[in-house]
Every structure is written in C-alpha cells, then in structure tokens.
Amino acid sequence: MAAKSSQTMTIPTDAELVQAQADLWRHSLSYLTPMALSCAIQLGIPTAIHRFGGAASLPDLVTTLSLPPSKAPFLSRLLRLLSTTGVLASNEAGIYSLVPLSYLLVDGVRIDGDASQTALVLAVTSWHYMEAAMGLADWFKKDIAQPVPSPFEEVHGAALFEESMAVLDPECDKLFNEALAAHDHMGIGTVLRECHALFSGLQSLTDCCGGDGTTARSIVKAYPHIKCNVLDLPKVVDKNPSDGLVNYVTGDMFHSIPPAQAVMLKLVLHFWSDEDCINILAQCKKAIPCREAGGKVIIIDIVVDSSSGQMFETQLLMDVAMMVYTRGRQRDENEWSSIFAKAGFSDYKIVKKLGARGVIEVYP
Ligand SMILES: C[S@@+](CC[C@H](N)C(=O)[O-])C[C@H]1O[C@@H](n2cnc3c(N)ncnc32)[C@H](O)[C@@H]1O
Incomplete structure (x- = not known):
C-alpha cells in the first residue's frame, strides 16, 4: 500500500523553503560551471595567466586575449565564478592566479609528460556528450534487451572507442581520443x-x-x-x-x-x-x-x-x-x-x- 505523503513529509518552514529554492537554483544552473570552464579554455585564460607568471589582472587578460574592452565587465563576472568554484584563485587587488586545477589547463604544461587536460573538458562539454545526457530520461523509460546500450549509443547510434564514432563525427572522435589520452596518461x-x-x-x-x-x-x-x-x-x-x-x-x-x-x-x-x-x-x-x-x-x-x-x-x-x-x-x-x-x-x-x-x- 502506498504511504500517505502527509504522514511522512512535514511542511517545510519559510527558512527551509527559501534555502531549498536557492539550492534548486544552484543544482539547476550548476551546468554553467563546466560551460564557464570550457569558455575559459577556449579563450585561453589559464595559458594567458601562466604566461604572466601565474597571476594576472583583468586588464592584463582583456589585452592579452585580444578581447573587446567592452567585454571587460563580463569577463570579470566569468572570472568571479571561476574563482568561487575553485578553478582560479583571486585576491582583493583583482589579481587572478592559477591553482593546481587550472595549471592542468595550461597549453603544453608538462608533468611526467604532457599533462594538459583541456581536451577532457572540451569533450565532455561538447554537443554529443550534452545530448547524450539530455536523453537520459528517455533511455530509462525504454526496456531494451541486454546488453543495454548507453544513452550515448541510444541518442547517436555510435559508441565511443568504436569506428562508428569516426563516422558520426570525426572531430568529436578526435577530441574524445585526445581527452582519453590526457586522462589516461596522467x-x-x-x-x-x-x-x-x-x-x-x-x-x-x-x-x-x-x-x-x-x-x-x-x-x-x-x-x-x-x-x-x-x-x-x-x-x-x-x-x-x-x-x-x-x-x-x-x-x-x-x-x-x-x-x-x-x-x-x-x-x-x-x-x-x-x-x-x-x-x-x-x-x-x-x-x-x-x-x-x-x-x-x-x-x-x-x-x-x-x-x-x-x-x-x-x-x-x-x-x-x-x-x-x-x-x-x-x-x-x-x-x-x-x-x-x-x-x-x-x-x-x-x-x-x-x-x-x-x-x-x-x-x-
Ligand atoms: C581507456 S584505454 C586504456 C588506457 C591505458 N590502460 C592507460 O592507462 O593509458 C582502453 C584501451 O583498451 C583497448 N581495448 C579495448 N578492447 C580491447 C580488447 N578486447 N583487447 C585488448 N585491448 C582492448 C583500447 O584499444 C584502448 O586502447
């Protein structure tokens, strides 16, 4: 017999409700964290900071990345999120510096070989990966015979590691192989x-x-x-x-x-x-x-x-x-x-x- 929900769930207090709403915002929007990370890599932010000796100001970055000066206030907001989520460090003087995580995103960085992990971030934030995750609920509802294909295979009709990936999208396949090598070699x-x-x-x-x-x-x-x-x-x-x-x-x-x-x-x-x-x-x-x-x-x-x-x-x-x-x-x-x-x-x-x-x- 189904449990009566009114017996098991007490009504949240006002304080709990506003906290719950804030938590829901964080959960729903936290996909923007890897998107911001991917953006930072595409703009070359970790590499630029590295070239400044490991620490750089907002004006330094706008200039060296050749961004329009009008984008400076927006870049500042991206950098603030990256600093708050532990990708960069920042101080009150507005200097952004690398931490071990962002050190792994510097082009050509070498620790026991090539350690740059940029391909991994770019692969898992790419369209094919995101679409596979968006197909998860449909995949759960389908009763598929064993061996059960992954949502990625269901959505794309191709499997990572297999020739079908190169047929589906050679660029994505190349990025996946680079990501795998970066992941495995470290x-x-x-x-x-x-x-x-x-x-x-x-x-x-x-x-x-x-x-x-x-x-x-x-x-x-x-x-x-x-x-x-x-x-x-x-x-x-x-x-x-x-x-x-x-x-x-x-x-x-x-x-x-x-x-x-x-x-x-x-x-x-x-x-x-x-x-x-x-x-x-x-x-x-x-x-x-x-x-x-x-x-x-x-x-x-x-x-x-x-x-x-x-x-x-x-x-x-x-x-x-x-x-x-x-x-x-x-x-x-x-x-x-x-x-x-x-x-x-x-x-x-x-x-x-x-x-x-x-x-x-x-x-x-
Ligand atoms: C994730 S990589 C392994 C990473 C590697 N051990 C490392 O740490 O660098 C998976 C490898 O398994 C290989 N592989 C897959 N199926 C295999 C099989 N049946 N026999 C031998 N190798 C296989 C793939 O070709 C690929 O190179």
Missing part, C-alpha cells in the same frame, strides 16, 4: 613515486589495454629490469612505433593475455560490465603464476568510497558519466571484491588511494 608518475613495491620486485609485466605504451614506457624507464608487454587491439598497436623499450602485442584480452609475472589493468575495467570484468580477470589469472611466484594483477581504477568527502561526489559523477557515455561503471570496494572472487582470485589489497583512484593488487 598519474602514472605519481604511482611510480608513491608505490615502489608495486613494480620493484617484478621481472615481467603485461600492460593489458596499454594503448600507445606511454604508461609501460614510464614503468620501464623507472624499472629497466622489467620486461614489459603492451597488449592492445590491432588498430592501436599498428600505429605504435616499435621503440625497443616495450614489446607491443596485438590481441584481444577476452581471448588471451601475454603471460607475465603481473598483469596491469589501468583505467580499463571501469569501461566494462561486471560480467566482462570477470571474464577479463579470468584471462589475467591464466597469464600469471601463483602468488608465491609473485603472480598478481595490478588494477588502477576508481574505488568509490562514501567516506571520502568531496571526492565521493567526484566518484559518483564519474560513475554517472560511465553510465551515460559507456556501458561501464565505477565500483566500491565490496563490488571490486565480489568480481575478484567470481574471477577465481583468493585475495586482494588496496595498496594506495591517490585522488579519486585506488591502486589494487589482486592475488591468485
């Missing part, structure tokens, strides 16, 4: 500095879905004794120049993974369903020796953690992003643990949490 330097024991005892490693080999090359440069395979699909491996540092292998991880003491899955499993993850991990298990011989799978991926404060909201946004754009998901520790057990692994350890991500060792 962070391995931190893992290498923070988690020495992860790689130091290894003789060999297969970086499963290792893409262009950037991650594997960083590992081999830090640990030259490790023999490293990079497994990826032919269309990716065929583009990789042989560099003598790592061994590129063409293949499908659902069929076979090149044997090594450890297999690494960095930012891979969150793109796949639980069933697919279990199949992928089962292939990993076949590729590694027993635990006593150092066999392990290294997973670098988001570990959703409700006790992680603001990071939790980021992780949930990343989860809904996976739902809207792909068939994957983000997982909490219990969900990870469950798929490890179903794939036949005996134990695991979360070695480190770095930002929204976790580094996990899984043992046969």
Whole structure:
C-alpha cells in the first residue's frame, strides 16, 4: 500500500523553503560551471595567466586575449565564478592566479609528460556528450534487451572507442581520443613515486589495454629490469612505433593475455560490465603464476568510497558519466571484491588511494 505523503513529509518552514529554492537554483544552473570552464579554455585564460607568471589582472587578460574592452565587465563576472568554484584563485587587488586545477589547463604544461587536460573538458562539454545526457530520461523509460546500450549509443547510434564514432563525427572522435589520452596518461608518475613495491620486485609485466605504451614506457624507464608487454587491439598497436623499450602485442584480452609475472589493468575495467570484468580477470589469472611466484594483477581504477568527502561526489559523477557515455561503471570496494572472487582470485589489497583512484593488487 502506498504511504500517505502527509504522514511522512512535514511542511517545510519559510527558512527551509527559501534555502531549498536557492539550492534548486544552484543544482539547476550548476551546468554553467563546466560551460564557464570550457569558455575559459577556449579563450585561453589559464595559458594567458601562466604566461604572466601565474597571476594576472583583468586588464592584463582583456589585452592579452585580444578581447573587446567592452567585454571587460563580463569577463570579470566569468572570472568571479571561476574563482568561487575553485578553478582560479583571486585576491582583493583583482589579481587572478592559477591553482593546481587550472595549471592542468595550461597549453603544453608538462608533468611526467604532457599533462594538459583541456581536451577532457572540451569533450565532455561538447554537443554529443550534452545530448547524450539530455536523453537520459528517455533511455530509462525504454526496456531494451541486454546488453543495454548507453544513452550515448541510444541518442547517436555510435559508441565511443568504436569506428562508428569516426563516422558520426570525426572531430568529436578526435577530441574524445585526445581527452582519453590526457586522462589516461596522467598519474602514472605519481604511482611510480608513491608505490615502489608495486613494480620493484617484478621481472615481467603485461600492460593489458596499454594503448600507445606511454604508461609501460614510464614503468620501464623507472624499472629497466622489467620486461614489459603492451597488449592492445590491432588498430592501436599498428600505429605504435616499435621503440625497443616495450614489446607491443596485438590481441584481444577476452581471448588471451601475454603471460607475465603481473598483469596491469589501468583505467580499463571501469569501461566494462561486471560480467566482462570477470571474464577479463579470468584471462589475467591464466597469464600469471601463483602468488608465491609473485603472480598478481595490478588494477588502477576508481574505488568509490562514501567516506571520502568531496571526492565521493567526484566518484559518483564519474560513475554517472560511465553510465551515460559507456556501458561501464565505477565500483566500491565490496563490488571490486565480489568480481575478484567470481574471477577465481583468493585475495586482494588496496595498496594506495591517490585522488579519486585506488591502486589494487589482486592475488591468485
Ligand atoms: C581507456 S584505454 C586504456 C588506457 C591505458 N590502460 C592507460 O592507462 O593509458 C582502453 C584501451 O583498451 C583497448 N581495448 C579495448 N578492447 C580491447 C580488447 N578486447 N583487447 C585488448 N585491448 C582492448 C583500447 O584499444 C584502448 O586502447
């Protein structure tokens, strides 16, 4: 029997109602935050501030960005929002400066390689992505046979990672691939500095879905004794120049993974369903020796953690992003643990949490 709403909901007070209205404005309009961020990138604001030595005034920016002086008051309002939402810092003298987040949006900035994350912001604020999110309610109402396509696939008839994207919109496909590379390449330097024991005892490693080999090359440069395979699909491996540092292998991880003491899955499993993850991990298990011989799978991926404060909201946004754009998901520790057990692994350890991500060792 349906509960009577009058029994469970007390009428909000005046103070609660005006607060609720303000909260609703914030929720409804907060899509303008990424739009303002995208605008800042398109105008080149972070790069301009960087060229001024990391801090610039409004007149500096209007001049250097070649904006009409009449737009100065409007730019001031954009900068105020960007400062309030943590994209920039500002002081009472009207000086805007970079913070670590906006440092990641400076053209050509290098930390352990090319770290600029502008492509990611521009991709997720582009038409195709926004339209996919706008199709979410229609997608929920449709009873679609398994495997359920993402709202992105439903709306556009094309899937990220697949040839259909290049057919749909080559520019969007290019931007997505740049965004993915920026997203994926960032962070391995931190893992290498923070988690020495992860790689130091290894003789060999297969970086499963290792893409262009950037991650594997960083590992081999830090640990030259490790023999490293990079497994990826032919269309990716065929583009990789042989560099003598790592061994590129063409293949499908659902069929076979090149044997090594450890297999690494960095930012891979969150793109796949639980069933697919279990199949992928089962292939990993076949590729590694027993635990006593150092066999392990290294997973670098988001570990959703409700006790992680603001990071939790980021992780949930990343989860809904996976739902809207792909068939994957983000997982909490219990969900990870469950798929490890179903794939036949005996134990695991979360070695480190770095930002929204976790580094996990899984043992046969
Ligand atoms: C998100 S990227 C992985 C990122 C990479 N591990 C890193 O951290 O830089 C996904 C990669 O998986 C590869 N891939 C997708 N399906 C695959 C399969 N069945 N077998 C092997 N590689 C696959 C794609 O070609 C792509 O390069």
